[in-house]
Amino acid sequence: MNAHDITWHPDEHVRFAAHLDRLRYVAEPHEAALVGDVLTDPDGTMARSAVLRHLDRRAADLHPGPAYEEWARAMTAATADHPFLVRRLREWSLFRAVALGLPWQPDDLLASSHWLQLKTAAGTNTEAVGILAERGRTKRIRDTAGAGLTHGS
Template identity: 65%
Template sequence: MDAVDGPAEHARYAAHLAELERVPDADEAGLVAGVLADPDPVMARAAVVRHLDRRAAQLYPEPVWEEWAEAMARVVTGHPFLALRLEEWSLFRAVALGLPWRPDDLLAASDRLQLKAADGTTPEALRLLAESGRTKRIRNTARESLRRQAGA
């Protein structure tokens, strides 16, 4: 079904995603806030989480991360799922870049984050996840990443 032919929220979702992909950095926080004001809160959060994931994946190794994450944190206040997703990206950043992080935080993180970290971050995180990751898939992925790193 074409988004234009479907329900109105499908068309708005597609429009929000398109706007979020094109927004200049200076206007990003305002646009995210505008999307979150959409009359369909479930659809709005879905569009914003997709945007957060895309932008965080682009920005986490960059120096602008801190400023961006702070701006997004202000915008997603009052949206627990989005705030948690942003916090998990901050944890991933710390693990992936070898910044300070706590093992208990990684073990308490979502399966999604543990699997992302298990797919190749620091040896310390990989050993932790290989031994204590929440699922068999996470543990196996971490073990394989350790093998790849040892062979590199």
């Protein structure tokens, strides 16, 4: 079944749920193809939202392990025509680097989205949290990071 097989139903909420269900249970070898297929849904905003939710779920599960990098490359290729999704994958890779103590650049963190800064501010990397406490994009990010530093000491 592809995205066009379920578009007969005019309710985008039903299609969204169907896309999420298919993405949740897809076998890994077919995941990139299914992501690409979902992105062909006539309601592009809804399709990107379903894929974003899937990417966030899978990245959260995979980021600590070695399978993440190959998965991220495959998903980046599958979403190449969707800049927001590509950026989210790039930010998951930055989050992974920060969380695992891999090399990362403070300027990349400071240029990242509100989503990533807030997620990182609530983390345990004291260098990243300190940077965000001082120079995070919003007061909420700075406060979240500052609270993490206070509770961590």
